[in-house]
Amino acid sequence: MTYLATHAARVGELLGQHVVLVLVSLAIALAIALPLGVAAARSERFGGAILALAGVLYTVPSLALLALLVAVLGLGQPTAVVALVIYAQMILLRGVVAGLRGVDAALVDAARGLGFTARQTLLRVEFPAALPVVLGGVRVATVSLVALATVAAWINAGGLGVLLFEGISTDNPEKIFAGALAAAALAIAADLLLRGAERAVRT
């Protein structure tokens, strides 16, 4: 615990970088997954194809994906964000598609029959009904990104991974422990927060 005590400011700074990395990636990933998920839920064929593609990308090892992306985009945070966005897609898309497909058909029939436009049906009926499942996907994606983002330090993108890689190269277990503890605490905090949100939106 000594490293954590003596270098609290440095750990705090890296934790901040880590949070930003995760939040930016998550926001971009959601902005892609929501419209894509709506289209995938509407069409059996498109849904199958897009989920299969996301599944394949998800199985690529994270270090290999980063290495490939560095070759194209160079070192730094943007490259790390791209990698995290790709990883989050699989989880988020599944959540959006499962959430929307799980909406009671009677709700959609009632909404259309009462005179909701297609857009109103989606925004006022389908999304709210799908929200707990979608948020479940967001929660799993967030926790995964917190873990994956440690690897980003490997390509100079900062974050808590810096402590892990420095600790390994300088044979300093205290440093590794501090980084691991901070990352684990962040993952647990995100999990609890989003579980609370899921409960709140359940009707």
Add this chain to the structure above:
Amino acid sequence: MTSSSSTASADGTGGGARVELRGVSVRYPGGALAAVNGVDLVIEAGEFAVLLGPSGCGKSTLVRTINRLVEPTAGTVLIDGANVRARDPVELRRGIGYVIQAVGLFPHYTVAENVAVVPNLLGWDRARTDARVDDLLKLIRLDPAQYRARKPRQLSGGEAQRVGVARALAAQPRVLLMDEPFAAVDAIVRASLQEEIARVHRELRTTVVFVTHDVDEALRLADRIVVMNAGRVVQTGSPRDVLEHPAGDFVRHLVGVDPETRRLVLERPLVER
């Protein structure tokens, strides 16, 4: 039963509209047989018409052509003489009440918000909508003070379907479509819901097109029964006509081998004929 300020409808008229189907057919893509096959039918303004037939006979499909949830592959649907095809489907549906078996109350809305759905879509002001919601809850005999803020999951099956009816009636539609609305509740609740809808119809004189496979329900509620089989209308007539002069073996079997018992149903009708 309601204050005049909150019930003045957009077109200034009360009562029901005349619904006319001319040669309506519906053929689903890939289906070998037409779900609805050349149906001609006139439902008079204010009439309580019941489409009666076994499941798969096309009665639900037929009723859904009236609010364009299903588009006929042939034929026309007219409401008060105007072809529904010429109307924007969304705007058309806001003027037609729609009640389904599964109710479909929006779970994240309160009872009041559910009932206010169509007035809100139509952009009514808050005061008018609030007053209308209270009037409707009273009409279906749910105390507004007690029920307004409840969520659908806090309602019994019968209460949920009453709210479904209130929601459908909110913007004073001149046509009310009801697709097997009471099929999912138990017999006692069903009987009380039947009494309620008969009373509501007597008060409002909205044209009702009601789908059921339940012969007793049809006999109790209908001004006129439209018996359907395999996509076609096989008989149209008053409950007494259908009971006493069934048109062919199909209708005879449908109304049952015990017309005496059925006649008892007719002797205590819910609807004043």
